[in-house]
Amino acid sequence: MEGFSLSTVKYHHGNLKEALIQAGLDILNEDGLESLSLRACAARAGVSHGAPKNHFANLAVLQAAIATEGFRKFAATMRAHMEQAPGDARSQIIASAKGYVAFVEDNPHLFRLMFSMERKLDLYPDLLPASREAYAVLREVASGLSPDNCENPVHQTTAETMLWTFIHGYANLKANRQFYTANAETGKDPALEDIFPKFFYTEKD
Incomplete structure (x- = not known):
């Protein structure tokens, strides 16, 4: 997703899923697999910790x-x-x-x-x-x-x-x-x- 900027994303139903995936990729790259969690991805994407449940059950x-x-x-x-x-x-x-x-x-x-x-x-x-x-x-x-x-x-x-x-x-x-x-x-x-x-x-x- 070249050019994808989390800082400029407006989180709505159409792109939250992609934002969370990108957040996960960033966390893996910077902090490692052990740091990957739904809550961490939500925080990285700037949404509530419950928001990922709309796209990812677990x-x-x-x-x-x-x-x-x-x-x-x-x-x-x-x-x-x-x-x-x-x-x-x-x-x-x-x-x-x-x-x-x-x-x-x-x-x-x-x-x-x-x-x-x-x-x-x-x-x-x-x-x-x-x-x-x-x-x-x-x-x-x-x-x-x-x-x-x-x-x-x-x-x-x-x-x-x-x-x-x-x-x-x-x-x-x-x-x-x-x-x-x-x-x-x-x-x-x-x-x-x-x-x-x-x-x-x-x-x-």
């Missing part, structure tokens, strides 16, 4: 809405990196990985919330499509690279699993500052740009 429903927005931003971040990269398979897979890692590093608490909802995807109508939108990015780039033959659905699934496993694990390690390989001068990350695509995949003919 904290879990609000968390699902925030996670849904998170998955949409997640997909958009990966695609933004891909749009700036060359169109060949290797460049696209590296770009998507960079976008994945960048999102996790910039939004560690939101990312934690998003992936804590995996057992609740079917409970909220917007959450599952949003998570699939993000996964579709990985599926798209995995179709260009595979261990053996991406035309085989079994191998395609293997490629997607390997891709997600590597990037997800690596992103979490970097976000927790347990692993860091980027060159401070060039900004190049050898783990993503050199080792990663060569170790797991060969380009299709």
Whole structure:
């Protein structure tokens, strides 16, 4: 929601829901997951503590809405990196990985919330499509690279699993500052740009 300013919002039925979601995103970014509550979001949005009940029956429903927005931003971040990269398979897979890692590093608490909802995807109508939108990015780039033959659905699934496993694990390690390989001068990350695509995949003919 680019340009959304909580200080200029007039809270009425049409935008209170979005304001509360944005408040939740801000709280996650500044104070962490443990600080997220309906009351905190209401205070942040400048409304009474009972106002969120008009849109969110409980904290879990609000968390699902925030996670849904998170998955949409997640997909958009990966695609933004891909749009700036060359169109060949290797460049696209590296770009998507960079976008994945960048999102996790910039939004560690939101990312934690998003992936804590995996057992609740079917409970909220917007959450599952949003998570699939993000996964579709990985599926798209995995179709260009595979261990053996991406035309085989079994191998395609293997490629997607390997891709997600590597990037997800690596992103979490970097976000927790347990692993860091980027060159401070060039900004190049050898783990993503050199080792990663060569170790797991060969380009299709």
